[in-house]
Amino acid sequence: MSSINQDLSHDTRARDGIYDLGSRAETWRHFWHPVATLDELREAKPGGRGPLQSTLLGEKVGIAEIDGKIVAFEDRCPHRGVALTLGWAEDEGLRCRYHGWCFDNTGKATEIPSLPPGATLPARARLKQYDCEVRYDLIWVRLDSSLDTQIPDFPGWDDESMHCIMGEPYLWACSSGRRMENFMDVTHFPFAHQGTLGAPPNTVFPVYPVDQADRRLTWKTETFLAANPGSDTYGPPTHPDSVMIPPARYVIEMPFSITLMFTWTETFATQIFMHATPIDGITCRSYWFTCHTVDDSADEVHLQLQDMVLGEDLPVVVTHEPARIGEPNEEISVLPDKPMILWRRWIRELDIAARRGPEELQAALDQVAIESEEAGVGLTVAAGRPVG
Ligand code: FES
Ligand SMILES: [Fe+2]
The missing domain is CATH 3.90.380.10 (Naphthalene 1,2-dioxygenase Alpha Subunit; Chain A, domain 1)
Structure with a gap:
Protein backbone atom coordinates (compact mmCIF):
# COMPACT_ATOMS: atom_id res chain seq x y z
CA MET A 1 0.00 0.00 0.00
CA SER A 2 1.25 3.49 -0.78
CA SER A 3 0.83 5.58 2.30
CA ILE A 4 2.12 8.84 3.62
CA ASN A 5 2.49 9.47 7.34
CA GLN A 6 3.96 5.99 7.68
CA ASP A 7 6.01 7.11 10.65
CA LEU A 8 2.84 6.77 12.69
CA SER A 9 3.21 2.99 12.79
CA HIS A 10 6.27 3.47 14.99
CA ASP A 11 4.57 6.05 17.18
CA THR A 12 3.12 4.13 20.11
CA ARG A 13 1.79 7.09 22.09
CA ALA A 14 -1.74 6.57 23.41
CA ARG A 15 -4.44 8.22 21.30
CA ASP A 16 -7.85 9.04 22.70
CA GLY A 17 -9.45 10.98 19.85
CA ILE A 18 -9.33 14.28 21.72
CA TYR A 19 -7.89 17.36 20.03
CA ASP A 20 -6.58 20.73 21.19
CA LEU A 21 -8.41 22.28 24.14
CA GLY A 22 -10.64 19.23 24.51
CA SER A 23 -12.13 19.62 21.04
CA ARG A 24 -13.44 16.75 18.94
CA ALA A 25 -12.56 15.51 15.48
CA GLU A 26 -16.19 16.18 14.45
CA THR A 27 -15.58 19.91 14.73
CA TRP A 28 -12.53 19.94 12.49
CA ARG A 29 -14.13 17.60 9.93
CA HIS A 30 -16.12 20.63 8.72
CA PHE A 31 -12.91 22.24 7.45
CA TRP A 32 -10.68 21.65 4.43
CA HIS A 33 -7.27 20.15 5.10
CA PRO A 34 -4.51 19.07 2.71
CA VAL A 35 -3.95 15.32 2.90
CA ALA A 36 -1.15 14.99 0.32
CA THR A 37 0.70 16.97 -2.28
CA LEU A 38 -0.21 16.42 -5.91
CA ASP A 39 3.32 15.09 -6.45
CA GLU A 40 2.83 12.52 -3.69
CA LEU A 41 -0.23 11.18 -5.49
CA ARG A 42 1.63 11.15 -8.81
CA GLU A 43 4.57 9.28 -7.31
CA ALA A 44 2.53 6.82 -5.23
CA LYS A 45 2.08 4.17 -7.92
CA PRO A 46 3.23 3.57 -11.50
CA GLY A 47 0.89 5.46 -13.80
CA GLY A 48 0.61 8.39 -11.39
CA ARG A 49 -3.04 7.88 -10.42
CA GLY A 50 -2.60 6.40 -6.96
CA PRO A 51 -4.29 5.15 -4.92
CA LEU A 52 -2.55 6.69 -1.96
CA GLN A 53 -3.53 6.44 1.69
CA SER A 54 -3.38 9.42 4.02
CA THR A 55 -4.70 10.01 7.52
CA LEU A 56 -6.94 12.90 8.48
CA LEU A 57 -8.47 13.38 11.92
CA GLY A 58 -7.80 9.76 12.78
CA GLU A 59 -9.48 8.50 9.63
CA LYS A 60 -7.78 6.59 6.84
CA VAL A 61 -8.50 8.44 3.61
CA GLY A 62 -7.77 7.08 0.14
CA ILE A 63 -6.99 9.35 -2.79
CA ALA A 64 -6.93 8.34 -6.43
CA GLU A 65 -7.42 9.75 -9.87
CA ILE A 66 -10.29 7.89 -11.47
CA ASP A 67 -11.31 8.67 -15.03
CA GLY A 68 -9.54 12.03 -14.92
CA LYS A 69 -10.94 13.12 -11.56
CA ILE A 70 -9.06 13.16 -8.27
CA VAL A 71 -11.31 11.74 -5.57
CA ALA A 72 -11.06 11.04 -1.84
CA PHE A 73 -12.84 8.17 -0.15
CA GLU A 74 -12.99 6.21 3.07
CA ASP A 75 -10.17 3.70 2.68
CA ARG A 76 -12.44 0.73 3.20
CA CYS A 77 -13.91 -1.56 0.59
CA PRO A 78 -17.68 -1.94 1.20
CA HIS A 79 -17.44 -5.67 0.38
CA ARG A 80 -15.27 -6.91 3.26
CA GLY A 81 -13.71 -3.77 4.65
CA VAL A 82 -10.11 -4.10 3.48
CA ALA A 83 -8.02 -1.07 2.55
CA LEU A 84 -8.86 -0.02 -0.99
CA THR A 85 -5.51 1.70 -1.32
CA LEU A 86 -4.01 -1.79 -1.53
CA GLY A 87 -5.63 -1.93 -4.94
CA TRP A 88 -4.89 -0.08 -8.15
CA ALA A 89 -6.32 2.50 -10.53
CA GLU A 90 -7.44 1.21 -13.92
CA ASP A 91 -8.99 3.05 -16.83
CA GLU A 92 -12.37 1.66 -15.71
CA GLY A 93 -11.99 2.67 -12.08
CA LEU A 94 -10.42 1.78 -8.77
CA ARG A 95 -9.95 -1.97 -8.35
CA CYS A 96 -9.98 -3.64 -4.90
CA ARG A 97 -7.09 -6.01 -4.47
CA TYR A 98 -9.07 -8.63 -2.52
CA HIS A 99 -11.96 -9.73 -4.78
CA GLY A 100 -11.51 -7.22 -7.57
CA TRP A 101 -14.61 -5.08 -7.16
CA CYS A 102 -14.26 -1.95 -9.28
CA PHE A 103 -15.54 1.55 -8.41
CA ASP A 104 -16.02 4.59 -10.65
CA ASN A 105 -15.26 8.20 -9.72
CA THR A 106 -18.71 8.68 -8.18
CA GLY A 107 -17.95 5.82 -5.79
CA LYS A 108 -20.38 3.41 -7.43
CA ALA A 109 -19.39 -0.23 -7.94
CA THR A 110 -19.28 -0.91 -11.67
CA GLU A 111 -18.05 -4.48 -11.62
CA ILE A 112 -18.19 -7.41 -9.21
CA PRO A 113 -16.12 -10.11 -10.89
CA SER A 114 -17.65 -13.01 -8.93
CA LEU A 115 -21.10 -12.27 -10.42
CA PRO A 116 -22.03 -13.46 -13.91
CA PRO A 117 -22.11 -10.84 -16.70
CA GLY A 118 -25.31 -8.79 -16.66
CA ALA A 119 -26.07 -9.45 -12.98
CA THR A 120 -27.58 -6.58 -11.00
CA LEU A 121 -25.08 -5.05 -8.61
CA PRO A 122 -26.18 -4.23 -5.05
CA ALA A 123 -27.17 -0.56 -4.78
CA ARG A 124 -25.27 -0.25 -1.52
CA ALA A 125 -22.04 -1.26 -3.21
CA ARG A 126 -20.50 2.20 -3.23
CA LEU A 127 -17.63 3.98 -1.61
CA LYS A 128 -18.06 6.66 0.99
CA GLN A 129 -16.59 9.70 -0.72
CA TYR A 130 -15.42 13.02 0.66
CA ASP A 131 -15.19 16.48 -0.83
CA CYS A 132 -11.86 16.70 -2.60
CA GLU A 133 -10.17 19.51 -4.51
CA VAL A 134 -6.72 20.26 -5.82
CA ARG A 135 -5.48 23.73 -5.03
CA TYR A 136 -1.96 25.14 -4.68
CA ASP A 137 -0.71 21.73 -5.92
CA LEU A 138 -2.12 20.22 -2.73
CA ILE A 139 -4.96 17.73 -2.42
CA TRP A 140 -7.53 19.14 0.00
CA VAL A 141 -10.22 17.05 1.67
CA ARG A 142 -13.26 17.96 3.74
CA LEU A 143 -14.75 15.04 5.64
CA ASP A 144 -18.05 16.75 6.52
CA SER A 145 -19.73 18.96 3.92
CA SER A 146 -22.66 20.14 6.07
CA LEU A 147 -21.13 23.60 6.45
CA ASP A 148 -20.06 26.04 3.75
CA THR A 149 -16.35 26.26 4.53
CA GLN A 150 -13.67 27.34 2.07
CA ILE A 151 -10.20 26.16 1.21
CA PRO A 152 -7.94 28.64 3.00
CA ASP A 153 -6.69 31.62 1.08
CA PHE A 154 -3.03 31.71 0.03
S1 FES B 1 -12.96 -6.71 0.06
FE1 FES B 1 -12.85 -5.46 -1.68
S2 FES B 1 -13.60 -6.69 -3.25
FE2 FES B 1 -13.80 -7.93 -1.49
FE1 LIG C 1 10.10 28.93 15.82
Whole structure:
Protein backbone atom coordinates (compact mmCIF):
# COMPACT_ATOMS: atom_id res chain seq x y z
CA MET A 1 0.00 0.00 0.00
CA SER A 2 1.25 3.49 -0.78
CA SER A 3 0.83 5.58 2.30
CA ILE A 4 2.12 8.84 3.62
CA ASN A 5 2.49 9.47 7.34
CA GLN A 6 3.96 5.99 7.68
CA ASP A 7 6.01 7.11 10.65
CA LEU A 8 2.84 6.77 12.69
CA SER A 9 3.21 2.99 12.79
CA HIS A 10 6.27 3.47 14.99
CA ASP A 11 4.57 6.05 17.18
CA THR A 12 3.12 4.13 20.11
CA ARG A 13 1.79 7.09 22.09
CA ALA A 14 -1.74 6.57 23.41
CA ARG A 15 -4.44 8.22 21.30
CA ASP A 16 -7.85 9.04 22.70
CA GLY A 17 -9.45 10.98 19.85
CA ILE A 18 -9.33 14.28 21.72
CA TYR A 19 -7.89 17.36 20.03
CA ASP A 20 -6.58 20.73 21.19
CA LEU A 21 -8.41 22.28 24.14
CA GLY A 22 -10.64 19.23 24.51
CA SER A 23 -12.13 19.62 21.04
CA ARG A 24 -13.44 16.75 18.94
CA ALA A 25 -12.56 15.51 15.48
CA GLU A 26 -16.19 16.18 14.45
CA THR A 27 -15.58 19.91 14.73
CA TRP A 28 -12.53 19.94 12.49
CA ARG A 29 -14.13 17.60 9.93
CA HIS A 30 -16.12 20.63 8.72
CA PHE A 31 -12.91 22.24 7.45
CA TRP A 32 -10.68 21.65 4.43
CA HIS A 33 -7.27 20.15 5.10
CA PRO A 34 -4.51 19.07 2.71
CA VAL A 35 -3.95 15.32 2.90
CA ALA A 36 -1.15 14.99 0.32
CA THR A 37 0.70 16.97 -2.28
CA LEU A 38 -0.21 16.42 -5.91
CA ASP A 39 3.32 15.09 -6.45
CA GLU A 40 2.83 12.52 -3.69
CA LEU A 41 -0.23 11.18 -5.49
CA ARG A 42 1.63 11.15 -8.81
CA GLU A 43 4.57 9.28 -7.31
CA ALA A 44 2.53 6.82 -5.23
CA LYS A 45 2.08 4.17 -7.92
CA PRO A 46 3.23 3.57 -11.50
CA GLY A 47 0.89 5.46 -13.80
CA GLY A 48 0.61 8.39 -11.39
CA ARG A 49 -3.04 7.88 -10.42
CA GLY A 50 -2.60 6.40 -6.96
CA PRO A 51 -4.29 5.15 -4.92
CA LEU A 52 -2.55 6.69 -1.96
CA GLN A 53 -3.53 6.44 1.69
CA SER A 54 -3.38 9.42 4.02
CA THR A 55 -4.70 10.01 7.52
CA LEU A 56 -6.94 12.90 8.48
CA LEU A 57 -8.47 13.38 11.92
CA GLY A 58 -7.80 9.76 12.78
CA GLU A 59 -9.48 8.50 9.63
CA LYS A 60 -7.78 6.59 6.84
CA VAL A 61 -8.50 8.44 3.61
CA GLY A 62 -7.77 7.08 0.14
CA ILE A 63 -6.99 9.35 -2.79
CA ALA A 64 -6.93 8.34 -6.43
CA GLU A 65 -7.42 9.75 -9.87
CA ILE A 66 -10.29 7.89 -11.47
CA ASP A 67 -11.31 8.67 -15.03
CA GLY A 68 -9.54 12.03 -14.92
CA LYS A 69 -10.94 13.12 -11.56
CA ILE A 70 -9.06 13.16 -8.27
CA VAL A 71 -11.31 11.74 -5.57
CA ALA A 72 -11.06 11.04 -1.84
CA PHE A 73 -12.84 8.17 -0.15
CA GLU A 74 -12.99 6.21 3.07
CA ASP A 75 -10.17 3.70 2.68
CA ARG A 76 -12.44 0.73 3.20
CA CYS A 77 -13.91 -1.56 0.59
CA PRO A 78 -17.68 -1.94 1.20
CA HIS A 79 -17.44 -5.67 0.38
CA ARG A 80 -15.27 -6.91 3.26
CA GLY A 81 -13.71 -3.77 4.65
CA VAL A 82 -10.11 -4.10 3.48
CA ALA A 83 -8.02 -1.07 2.55
CA LEU A 84 -8.86 -0.02 -0.99
CA THR A 85 -5.51 1.70 -1.32
CA LEU A 86 -4.01 -1.79 -1.53
CA GLY A 87 -5.63 -1.93 -4.94
CA TRP A 88 -4.89 -0.08 -8.15
CA ALA A 89 -6.32 2.50 -10.53
CA GLU A 90 -7.44 1.21 -13.92
CA ASP A 91 -8.99 3.05 -16.83
CA GLU A 92 -12.37 1.66 -15.71
CA GLY A 93 -11.99 2.67 -12.08
CA LEU A 94 -10.42 1.78 -8.77
CA ARG A 95 -9.95 -1.97 -8.35
CA CYS A 96 -9.98 -3.64 -4.90
CA ARG A 97 -7.09 -6.01 -4.47
CA TYR A 98 -9.07 -8.63 -2.52
CA HIS A 99 -11.96 -9.73 -4.78
CA GLY A 100 -11.51 -7.22 -7.57
CA TRP A 101 -14.61 -5.08 -7.16
CA CYS A 102 -14.26 -1.95 -9.28
CA PHE A 103 -15.54 1.55 -8.41
CA ASP A 104 -16.02 4.59 -10.65
CA ASN A 105 -15.26 8.20 -9.72
CA THR A 106 -18.71 8.68 -8.18
CA GLY A 107 -17.95 5.82 -5.79
CA LYS A 108 -20.38 3.41 -7.43
CA ALA A 109 -19.39 -0.23 -7.94
CA THR A 110 -19.28 -0.91 -11.67
CA GLU A 111 -18.05 -4.48 -11.62
CA ILE A 112 -18.19 -7.41 -9.21
CA PRO A 113 -16.12 -10.11 -10.89
CA SER A 114 -17.65 -13.01 -8.93
CA LEU A 115 -21.10 -12.27 -10.42
CA PRO A 116 -22.03 -13.46 -13.91
CA PRO A 117 -22.11 -10.84 -16.70
CA GLY A 118 -25.31 -8.79 -16.66
CA ALA A 119 -26.07 -9.45 -12.98
CA THR A 120 -27.58 -6.58 -11.00
CA LEU A 121 -25.08 -5.05 -8.61
CA PRO A 122 -26.18 -4.23 -5.05
CA ALA A 123 -27.17 -0.56 -4.78
CA ARG A 124 -25.27 -0.25 -1.52
CA ALA A 125 -22.04 -1.26 -3.21
CA ARG A 126 -20.50 2.20 -3.23
CA LEU A 127 -17.63 3.98 -1.61
CA LYS A 128 -18.06 6.66 0.99
CA GLN A 129 -16.59 9.70 -0.72
CA TYR A 130 -15.42 13.02 0.66
CA ASP A 131 -15.19 16.48 -0.83
CA CYS A 132 -11.86 16.70 -2.60
CA GLU A 133 -10.17 19.51 -4.51
CA VAL A 134 -6.72 20.26 -5.82
CA ARG A 135 -5.48 23.73 -5.03
CA TYR A 136 -1.96 25.14 -4.68
CA ASP A 137 -0.71 21.73 -5.92
CA LEU A 138 -2.12 20.22 -2.73
CA ILE A 139 -4.96 17.73 -2.42
CA TRP A 140 -7.53 19.14 0.00
CA VAL A 141 -10.22 17.05 1.67
CA ARG A 142 -13.26 17.96 3.74
CA LEU A 143 -14.75 15.04 5.64
CA ASP A 144 -18.05 16.75 6.52
CA SER A 145 -19.73 18.96 3.92
CA SER A 146 -22.66 20.14 6.07
CA LEU A 147 -21.13 23.60 6.45
CA ASP A 148 -20.06 26.04 3.75
CA THR A 149 -16.35 26.26 4.53
CA GLN A 150 -13.67 27.34 2.07
CA ILE A 151 -10.20 26.16 1.21
CA PRO A 152 -7.94 28.64 3.00
CA ASP A 153 -6.69 31.62 1.08
CA PHE A 154 -3.03 31.71 0.03
CA PRO A 155 -2.52 35.12 -1.59
CA GLY A 156 1.05 34.51 -2.81
CA TRP A 157 -0.09 31.65 -5.05
CA ASP A 158 -2.09 33.92 -7.36
CA ASP A 159 0.34 36.83 -7.18
CA GLU A 160 2.30 36.91 -10.43
CA SER A 161 5.06 38.95 -8.82
CA MET A 162 5.79 36.10 -6.40
CA HIS A 163 7.61 32.82 -6.81
CA CYS A 164 6.18 30.15 -4.49
CA ILE A 165 8.27 27.16 -3.48
CA MET A 166 6.56 24.21 -1.85
CA GLY A 167 8.53 22.80 1.08
CA GLU A 168 8.61 19.12 1.97
CA PRO A 169 5.60 18.43 4.23
CA TYR A 170 6.66 17.41 7.71
CA LEU A 171 5.05 15.15 10.28
CA TRP A 172 5.49 16.30 13.87
CA ALA A 173 4.58 14.46 17.05
CA CYS A 174 2.46 17.32 18.35
CA SER A 175 -1.04 18.58 17.73
CA SER A 176 -1.99 21.01 14.97
CA GLY A 177 -2.59 23.57 17.71
CA ARG A 178 0.93 23.24 19.08
CA ARG A 179 2.31 23.71 15.56
CA MET A 180 0.04 26.70 14.90
CA GLU A 181 1.04 28.40 18.12
CA ASN A 182 4.71 27.79 17.45
CA PHE A 183 4.25 29.53 14.10
CA MET A 184 2.37 32.58 15.40
CA ASP A 185 4.56 33.07 18.48
CA VAL A 186 7.38 35.60 18.13
CA THR A 187 8.53 35.66 21.74
CA HIS A 188 10.47 32.40 21.32
CA PHE A 189 12.71 33.91 18.64
CA PRO A 190 15.46 35.23 20.94
CA PHE A 191 15.74 31.84 22.66
CA ALA A 192 14.70 28.90 20.47
CA HIS A 193 16.13 30.74 17.44
CA GLN A 194 19.00 32.49 19.18
CA GLY A 195 21.43 33.69 16.54
CA THR A 196 19.03 32.82 13.72
CA LEU A 197 16.00 35.03 14.28
CA GLY A 198 16.98 36.92 17.39
CA ALA A 199 18.87 37.03 20.64
CA PRO A 200 18.73 38.59 24.09
CA PRO A 201 18.60 41.35 25.19
CA ASN A 202 15.97 42.00 22.49
CA THR A 203 13.28 39.97 24.19
CA VAL A 204 10.38 42.36 24.71
CA PHE A 205 7.79 42.22 21.96
CA PRO A 206 4.93 44.68 21.62
CA VAL A 207 1.32 43.59 21.88
CA TYR A 208 -0.69 44.56 18.83
CA PRO A 209 -4.40 44.84 18.12
CA VAL A 210 -5.79 41.62 16.66
CA ASP A 211 -8.81 41.64 14.36
CA GLN A 212 -11.29 38.80 14.19
CA ALA A 213 -13.31 38.80 10.96
CA ASP A 214 -13.92 36.75 7.82
CA ARG A 215 -13.06 33.57 9.75
CA ARG A 216 -9.60 34.98 10.29
CA LEU A 217 -7.44 36.45 12.99
CA THR A 218 -5.26 39.19 11.54
CA TRP A 219 -2.61 41.31 13.10
CA LYS A 220 0.25 43.45 11.96
CA THR A 221 3.57 44.02 13.58
CA GLU A 222 5.91 46.97 13.30
CA THR A 223 8.82 44.75 14.20
CA PHE A 224 9.22 41.08 13.59
CA LEU A 225 12.75 39.85 13.93
CA ALA A 226 14.77 40.80 16.93
CA ALA A 227 18.10 42.23 15.84
CA ASN A 228 20.62 39.54 15.10
CA PRO A 229 23.73 39.43 17.27
CA GLY A 230 26.38 41.70 15.82
CA SER A 231 24.05 42.99 13.18
CA ASP A 232 21.69 45.92 13.02
CA THR A 233 19.51 44.27 10.47
CA TYR A 234 18.41 40.88 9.40
CA GLY A 235 16.69 40.10 6.14
CA PRO A 236 15.72 37.14 4.01
CA PRO A 237 18.48 35.00 2.46
CA THR A 238 18.70 36.85 -0.82
CA HIS A 239 18.44 40.29 0.76
CA PRO A 240 20.32 39.73 4.02
CA ASP A 241 20.99 43.39 4.72
CA SER A 242 17.47 44.61 4.13
CA VAL A 243 15.32 45.90 6.93
CA MET A 244 11.69 44.92 7.19
CA ILE A 245 9.41 47.70 6.00
CA PRO A 246 6.58 47.56 8.50
CA PRO A 247 4.07 46.27 8.95
CA ALA A 248 4.49 42.53 8.65
CA ARG A 249 1.15 40.81 8.57
CA TYR A 250 -0.09 37.59 10.12
CA VAL A 251 -3.31 36.02 8.88
CA ILE A 252 -4.72 32.91 10.54
CA GLU A 253 -7.58 31.30 8.71
CA MET A 254 -9.41 29.19 11.25
CA PRO A 255 -8.57 26.72 12.36
CA PHE A 256 -5.17 25.59 11.07
CA SER A 257 -3.89 27.83 8.24
CA ILE A 258 -1.49 30.72 8.64
CA THR A 259 0.14 33.17 6.25
CA LEU A 260 2.95 35.51 7.18
CA MET A 261 3.72 38.43 4.87
CA PHE A 262 6.73 40.75 4.87
CA THR A 263 8.03 43.58 2.77
CA TRP A 264 11.80 44.05 2.85
CA THR A 265 12.52 46.67 0.24
CA GLU A 266 10.28 48.53 -2.15
CA THR A 267 10.67 45.68 -4.59
CA PHE A 268 11.18 42.65 -2.39
CA ALA A 269 8.53 40.84 -0.38
CA THR A 270 8.26 37.39 1.15
CA GLN A 271 5.39 35.24 2.28
CA ILE A 272 5.13 31.96 4.14
CA PHE A 273 2.00 29.83 4.06
CA MET A 274 1.46 26.82 6.30
CA HIS A 275 -1.46 24.52 7.09
CA ALA A 276 -1.08 22.14 10.04
CA THR A 277 -3.27 19.18 9.09
CA PRO A 278 -4.49 17.21 12.13
CA ILE A 279 -3.50 13.59 11.54
CA ASP A 280 -4.86 12.81 14.98
CA GLY A 281 -5.06 14.64 18.30
CA ILE A 282 -1.32 14.50 18.93
CA THR A 283 0.19 14.40 15.44
CA CYS A 284 0.12 16.94 12.64
CA ARG A 285 1.50 17.17 9.14
CA SER A 286 2.39 20.64 7.94
CA TYR A 287 2.06 21.62 4.29
CA TRP A 288 3.89 24.83 3.49
CA PHE A 289 5.33 27.25 0.98
CA THR A 290 7.98 29.92 1.08
CA CYS A 291 7.38 32.66 -1.49
CA HIS A 292 9.36 35.70 -2.55
CA THR A 293 9.22 38.38 -5.19
CA VAL A 294 10.58 36.83 -8.37
CA ASP A 295 14.35 37.09 -8.62
CA ASP A 296 17.17 34.86 -9.83
CA SER A 297 17.89 33.23 -6.47
CA ALA A 298 17.91 29.44 -6.17
CA ASP A 299 14.96 27.78 -4.43
CA GLU A 300 17.43 25.92 -2.26
CA VAL A 301 18.57 29.12 -0.56
CA HIS A 302 15.04 29.89 0.61
CA LEU A 303 14.34 26.32 1.67
CA GLN A 304 17.57 26.17 3.67
CA LEU A 305 16.53 29.09 5.86
CA GLN A 306 13.20 27.43 6.60
CA ASP A 307 14.93 24.11 7.30
CA MET A 308 17.21 25.80 9.78
CA VAL A 309 14.32 27.49 11.58
CA LEU A 310 12.22 24.31 11.62
CA GLY A 311 15.20 22.34 12.87
CA GLU A 312 15.38 24.70 15.84
CA ASP A 313 11.65 24.44 16.55
CA LEU A 314 11.12 20.70 16.21
CA PRO A 315 13.12 19.42 19.22
CA VAL A 316 11.28 21.88 21.45
CA VAL A 317 7.76 21.52 20.09
CA VAL A 318 7.67 17.72 20.33
CA THR A 319 8.30 17.92 24.08
CA HIS A 320 5.05 19.74 24.90
CA GLU A 321 3.29 18.02 27.76
CA PRO A 322 0.58 17.31 26.85
CA ALA A 323 1.29 17.01 23.11
CA ARG A 324 -2.01 18.79 22.45
CA ILE A 325 -3.14 21.99 24.13
CA GLY A 326 -4.93 21.07 27.34
CA GLU A 327 -7.40 22.98 29.47
CA PRO A 328 -6.93 26.78 29.72
CA ASN A 329 -5.73 26.71 33.33
CA GLU A 330 -3.05 24.09 32.70
CA GLU A 331 -0.60 26.69 31.39
CA ILE A 332 0.24 30.28 32.22
CA SER A 333 -0.11 32.93 29.55
CA VAL A 334 1.23 36.48 29.57
CA LEU A 335 0.10 39.48 27.54
CA PRO A 336 2.56 39.03 24.63
CA ASP A 337 0.99 35.57 24.13
CA LYS A 338 -2.08 37.45 22.91
CA PRO A 339 -2.41 35.88 19.42
CA MET A 340 -2.30 32.42 20.96
CA ILE A 341 -4.78 33.39 23.68
CA LEU A 342 -7.27 34.66 21.09
CA TRP A 343 -6.73 31.68 18.81
CA ARG A 344 -7.33 29.29 21.74
CA ARG A 345 -10.47 31.14 22.71
CA TRP A 346 -11.86 30.92 19.20
CA ILE A 347 -10.94 27.23 18.88
CA ARG A 348 -12.90 26.51 22.06
CA GLU A 349 -15.85 28.57 20.88
CA LEU A 350 -15.91 26.75 17.55
CA ASP A 351 -15.87 23.37 19.24
CA ILE A 352 -18.61 24.28 21.71
CA ALA A 353 -20.73 25.70 18.87
CA ALA A 354 -20.14 22.64 16.67
CA ARG A 355 -21.62 20.42 19.38
CA ARG A 356 -24.86 22.39 18.99
CA GLY A 357 -24.96 21.97 15.21
CA PRO A 358 -23.68 23.42 11.94
CA GLU A 359 -25.72 26.65 12.26
CA GLU A 360 -24.16 27.43 15.61
CA LEU A 361 -20.73 26.64 14.22
CA GLN A 362 -21.41 28.95 11.29
CA ALA A 363 -22.34 31.75 13.69
CA ALA A 364 -19.23 31.16 15.79
CA LEU A 365 -17.10 31.31 12.65
CA ASP A 366 -18.71 34.55 11.52
CA GLN A 367 -17.92 36.47 14.70
CA VAL A 368 -16.40 39.88 14.16
CA ALA A 369 -14.25 41.83 16.61
CA ILE A 370 -12.15 44.62 15.17
CA GLU A 371 -9.58 45.84 17.67
CA SER A 372 -7.42 47.87 15.34
CA GLU A 373 -10.25 50.27 14.47
CA GLU A 374 -11.97 50.21 17.83
CA ALA A 375 -8.79 51.15 19.55
CA GLY A 376 -8.30 53.92 17.02
CA VAL A 377 -4.62 53.27 17.24
CA GLY A 378 -3.93 51.35 14.05
CA LEU A 379 -0.68 49.63 14.65
CA THR A 380 0.28 51.58 17.71
CA VAL A 381 1.95 49.46 20.31
CA ALA A 382 -0.52 48.61 23.06
CA ALA A 383 2.00 47.45 25.61
CA GLY A 384 5.66 46.73 25.89
CA ARG A 385 8.21 48.30 23.60
CA PRO A 386 9.52 47.41 20.18
CA VAL A 387 12.51 45.15 19.94
CA GLY A 388 15.75 46.12 18.29
S1 FES B 1 -12.96 -6.71 0.06
FE1 FES B 1 -12.85 -5.46 -1.68
S2 FES B 1 -13.60 -6.69 -3.25
FE2 FES B 1 -13.80 -7.93 -1.49
FE1 LIG C 1 10.10 28.93 15.82
